[in-house]
Amino acid sequence: MQDTQTYPDSLGRFGPFGGRYVPETLMSALHQLESDYERLSIDTRFQEELQYYLKNYSGRPTPLYYAERFSRELGGPKIYLKREDLNHTGAHKINNAIGQALLAVHTGKRRVIAETGAGQHGVATATVAARFGLECTVFMGEEDMRRQALNVFRMRMLGANVVSATAGSRTLKDATNEAIRHWVEHVEDTYYIIGSVVGPHPYPRIVRDFQRVIGDETKAQILAAESRLPDKILACVGGGSNAIGIFYPFIPDKKVALVGVEAAGKGVDTQYHAASINRGRPGVLHGSYTYLLQDEFGQVLPAHSISAGLDYPGVGPEHAWLHQIGRAQYVPITDAEALSAFYLLSKSEGIIPALESAHALAQAVKEAQTMDKHDVLVICLSGRGDKDVEEIARQNRGVEYESN
Amino acid sequence: MNRIEGVFRKQTQHSALIPFLNAGDPSLDISLQLFRSVLQAGADIVEIGIPYSDPLADGPVIQASATRSLKSGFQFPQVFDLAQALRSESDQGLVAFTYINPLLQYTLERFFADAKSAGIDGVIVPDLPYEESGPVLQVADRNGIALIPLVALTSGEQRIIDICRSARGFVYCVSSLGVTGERTRMSERVRELVERVQSHTSLPVAVGFGVSTPEQAQYLSAFADGVIVGSALIRRIEAALHQNPNAPVNILQATVQEFVKILVQGLTHPVPPKQFPPRI
Numbered sequence: 084m085q086d087t088q089t090y091p092d093s094l095g096r097f098g099p100f101g102g103r104y105v106p107e108t109l110m111s112a113l114h115q116l117e118s119d120y121e122r123l124s125i126d127t128r129f130q131e132e133l134q135y136y137l138k139n140y141s142g143r144p145t146p147l148y149y150a151e152r153f154s155r156e157l158g159g160p161k162i163y164l165k166r167e168d169l170n171h172t173g174a175h176k177i178n179n180a181i182g183q184a185l186l187a188v189h190t191g192k193r194r195v196i197a198e199t200g201a202g203q204h205g206v207a208t209a210t211v212a213a214r215f216g217l218e219c220t221v222f223m224g225e226e227d228m229r230r231q232a233l234n235v236f237r238m239r240m241l242g243a244n245v246v247s248a249t250a251g252s253r254t255l256k257d258a259t260n261e262a263i264r265h266w267v268e269h270v271e272d273t274y275y276i277i278g279s280v281v282g283p284h285p286y287p288r289i290v291r292d293f294q295r296v297i298g299d300e301t302k303a304q305i306l307a308a309e310s311r312l313p314d315k316i317l318a319c320v321g322g323g324s325n326a327i328g329i330f331y332p333f334i335p336d337k338k339v340a341l342v343g344v345e346a347a348g349k350g351v352d353t354q355y356h357a358a359s360i361n362r363g364r365p366g367v368l369h370g371s372y373t374y375l376l377q378d379e380f381g382q383v384l385p386a387h388s389i390s391a392g393l394d395y396p397g398v399g400p401e402h403a404w405l406h407q408i409g410r411a412q413y414v415p416i417t418d419a420e421a422l423s424a425f426y427l428l429s430k431s432e433g434i435i436p437a438l439e440s441a442h443a444l445a446q447a448v449k450e451a452q453t454m455d456k457h458d459v460l461v462i463c464l465s466g467r468g469d470k471d472v473e474e475i476a477r478q479n480r481g482v483e484y485e486s487n
Numbered sequence: 488m489n490r491i492e493g494v495f496r497k498q499t500q501h502s503a504l505i506p507f508l509n510a511g512d513p514s515l516d517i518s519l520q521l522f523r524s525v526l527q528a529g530a531d532i533v534e535i536g537i538p539y540s541d542p543l544a545d546g547p548v549i550q551a552s553a554t555r556s557l558k559s560g561f562q563f564p565q566v567f568d569l570a571q572a573l574r575s576e577s578d579q580g581l582v583a584f585t586y587i588n589p590l591l592q593y594t595l596e597r598f599f600a601d602a603k604s605a606g607i608d609g610v611i612v613p614d615l616p617y618e619e620s621g622p623v624l625q626v627a628d629r630n631g632i633a634l635i636p637l638v639a640l641t642s643g644e645q646r647i648i649d650i651c652r653s654a655r656g657f658v659y660c661v662s663s664l665g666v667t668g669e670r671t672r673m674s675e676r677v678r679e680l681v682e683r684v685q686s687h688t689s690l691p692v693a694v695g696f697g698v699s700t701p702e703q704a705q706y707l708s709a710f711a712d713g714v715i716v717g718s719a720l721i722r723r724i725e726a727a728l729h730q731n732p733n734a735p736v737n738i739l740q741a742t743v744q745e746f747v748k749i750l751v752q753g754l755t756h757p758v759p760p761k762q763f764p765p766r767i
Contacts (some may be wrong), residue, residue: 095619104587104614106544108639108661110646250550251540263543268663270641367588367614368541380563381592382540 095284100400103283105370112270117285119190136181147304152431159451160458165301167465170204172207175325180207182293184215187274194273198262201253201392202234204278209243219243222261224254227391230474232258252385255395260367279322281401283370287399294328302332315340318463319442321393323402325465327366344442346388347415357386359398360406360413368397389418420445437466447464489633490608493657494580495691498531501754502708504563507717511561511567512552517736524740528747532580537566539586544613548718563589567605574606582609599630609633609656617650640676651688658684660694682713701753708754
């Protein structure tokens, strides 16, 4: 196996995946970003500043919490939750938003743009833009604005301009298209804060580097708690930033099984899912060669998931590669399975998870069957579920409220 | 010599006019008639857009046109039927415009073989920068089809040199002229860009993206070898369709022909304007 820790290569490739398939107008900006990032990633002052904000602004390190009652419910391994939901703004997205906002500040950009699906990355970007005095525009699919109205309100409260993407399926894919188009027009004074490990090189690397803090902390915490590494790590995968963040430091530890959970929507054999690795083929989406959902002639197919954050027809190129070389395994979880895990964690631990993270929890329900009580399982609880409560209530027409 | 370079050379009266339309908008048959009309009205080369679900480099007008085409049932291989029909009756240049993903899914070998037998002379891939173009260029060259590269206002000197070195057919300068309040400065930058590119290549240099009026085309013709007009043309088709969604094909043909003729007139006008004229 190639040394996964030194990837991507200088062309932005993870094996055959990745690269830079974007309009020429953006190429100079990407090269500039690459060299700025090379410089700042080893700049002590920049790194100290980053650590300062992660600690004092976002509240890191986040706990690694032993979910005793949830473990007992499942009757299998000891389950630990990496509590990214306890970050400022309620999800892991802030780790990357702080890092990239600092990149914008250090490279003299006063305007930032972002795309968002569930709204978590949009909220994180609006938040750091407010903190660093940057003008902020967030692109969001019209359908997602409806599903995540609360987050739209939060972003506007934070002073961001929220622009709806009305083309295509009106979700994350289309918001990303609009953000890239806007960047093409304003590339000379605008920094694009991409929210996941997707997009053209160097973004998948930059976002991974800013998210690896999840895995670095997890490793130290599990060693302190259990004096050993976990047997398995589970994380949900849309674009895949929380998953790569927790996986990356464990890639050389071959005994730790890494499992990414894709959204299977109404089922991977229906047209309504977002399982890019399980049901897609390699191709180019948003500047990167990776797995994506597409028809015979390469038209991108709309994804579906109950969770807006996983509702994306592509996946980060590093995940495509980890899948290809067999270092990580990618499995599907349906809307219904995720919903039932959502309730299970809420009721057994008093922690309401984001619907995205509920996919990883649902996979734990399955994995627990074949694991032993001496096994240790870590789940990345990427975000909290407050944003989803309204949509779930609407879907249930209040049934759950009344019966409980 | 590729037919494209020949077309530029043959056009000695004025800059070459290169209109863009999407294949299949509003239907495959009607789009074929519209391409015919454009060629008859004086286009030197036509750019045949292959509709894509996620056209990152296109503005709202061309996006909407691609959506209409896909909704009408357009499928990728039909572009070869369309090109073949045009080739059988015209010696003008035929250039396909496609995003990289559909091209990769069709496979490079099959795409360039089919393009060659359909009489397509060149291909533009707006999301394939120089760094990623190697494998595509190789197959294109083997089939004698020009991979036409793009150069932008943001491209540095060394990139321009590298891009020009492997350029085929012509070099496409992205003008991005629509930035509000910066027209004068932007127009100067476009002229500078075209002249810089010309100093690094003997190929023709054409300008496109955001050329919306005959006056603008005329301004560009003072220094560019070719002018590409897409959205402005499609907007006129859209307007006609808006008035009557089932507009008879001859109405649409008359619409595009009229506009192309005005553009040609603009290009032959003796005195180009000194400054970049505003959009309408």
